[in-house]
Amino acid sequence: MSDSELQEQFMKLDNLVDHQELNDELQSLDDLLGELQEEEEAAPVKTPEPRVHWRKRDIDGNIVYARPRSSRNQSDKADHIQKTDPPINAPDTNCEVTFAPETVECFLQDLQHSLSDISDDEASPLGTSRDPLPASSSWSTRQSLFSERWRTEIPRLVNTAVAQGNVATRICQQCGSNPAAVWCCDCxxxxxxxxxxxxxxxxxxxxxxxDATTPGFYQPLPPTTFVVDKALSHCGKFWFIPDKICGCSSESLRLSPGKTVAVITMNGRYDLSMPELSWAAGVVDLNRSDYWSATLHFATIYATDVFFSFEEMKMAAPRLSCQAFVRMLDQRTVRFGRTGKISTDSFQKSFF
Structure with missing residues (x-):
């Protein structure tokens, strides 16, 4: 075989090798494209998220703007002047919520589920909701819980107060032997x-x-009334008794009811008698004992605590009248089983 023929054979062989390599490369490219198509088909389709634009409104439904009206008007005028500016893809101001078309149905379904959950929570009673708010983070929840507990507690408190007024058989807490006949709220x-x-x-x-307990209930007693053989008995009660009058022994002195006086304290009016001995109490003796005479003949005597209390109440409530304060003392007089009215003029003159 000549050299020319050998050269031709070698050239044909080279062409066949090049063609086979090209076919292999094309086949690998086809396989790669097929794999990429399969991956794209298997990958999930991502739907764009809905674009939501919320508008703030007041209790009447009117739109609340974040800027004042003057700045809004200026910005609107500037928008009309700049007509050559490129359009901006902003949400429509007439529409409060805008969504992509492909997600409208999904959003409506989520909204319907949310509304149904809210209606279920409102229909359920207090304390049985599926996800209740903690009481420490909600003022309305704390108020409702407090009202609920207070409503359940009121009957027990009322029953306790009523049971407290029931007079039971008790023993005297002083001697420890005789049955009790009187209850004193100051002892x-x-x-x-x-x-x-x-x-x-x-x-x-x-x-x-x-209060007397013999009638079967608590009956307020005036200071001049005692319980004798389970019955109420009236006797004179001395009000102002000094510790020592003279050098005589206390056994040799006899007390007798003297001049009737009306003693007024923060608990109201007391109708009592001055003691009558060889010595009689005067205005100076009353002043030394923190009492103030309303008249020269001291027919009415005020405890100085009454004046201090009225002054403090007047400072706290300047519109409080003297007559209202005296009427309050009259009510306390009736509350503790006593009678008699307090003169507003006498109190006002003594105070000023």
Missing amino acids: RPLSFFCAECDVSMHTRHVLHNR
């Missing part, structure tokens, strides 16, 4: 007395407020 904590202990205690403390 706490040992406030139950038999008839004998009541006389010995409250001849010295005439301004205490007492």
Whole structure:
């Protein structure tokens, strides 16, 4: 075989090798394109998120703008002047919420589920909602819980107060042997007395407020009334008794009711008697004991605590009248089983 023929054979062989390599490269490219198409088909389609534009409104439904009206008007004029500016893809101001078309149906379904959850929460009773708000983060929740607990607690408090007014058989807390006949709200904590202990205690403390328990209920007693043989008995009660008058022994002195006086304290009016001995109490003696005479003949006597209390209430409530304060003292007089009215003019003159 000549050299020319060999050269031709080699050239044909080279062409065949090049053609085979080209076919292999094309086949690999086809395989790569097929794999890419399969991956694209298998990948999930991402839907664009809805574009939401919320508008703030007041309780009447009117739109609340973040800028004042003057700046809005200036910005509107500037928009009309600059007509040559390129358009801006902004949401429509007449529409509060805008969505992409392909997500409208999904958004409506989510909105319907949310509304159904809200209606279920409103229909469920207090404390049984599926996800209740913590009481520490919601003022309305705390108020509703407080009201609920208070409504459930009121019947128990009322029953306790009513049961407290029931007069039960008690023993005197002074002697510990006789049945109690009087309850004194100023002798706490040992406030139950038999008839004998009541006389010995409250001849010295005439301004205490007492209730008789013998009628089967708590009956307010004036200071001049005692319980004798389970019945109410009237006797003179001395109000102002000094510790010592003269050098005579206390056993040799006899007390008798003297001039009637009306003693007024923060608990109202007390109708009592001055003691009558060889010595008589005067205005100076009353002043030394923190009392103030309303008249020259001291027919009405005020405890100085009444004036201080009225002054403090007047400072806290300047519109409080003197007449209203005196009427309050009259109500306290009736509250503790006593009678008599307090003169507004007498109180006003004594105060000023």
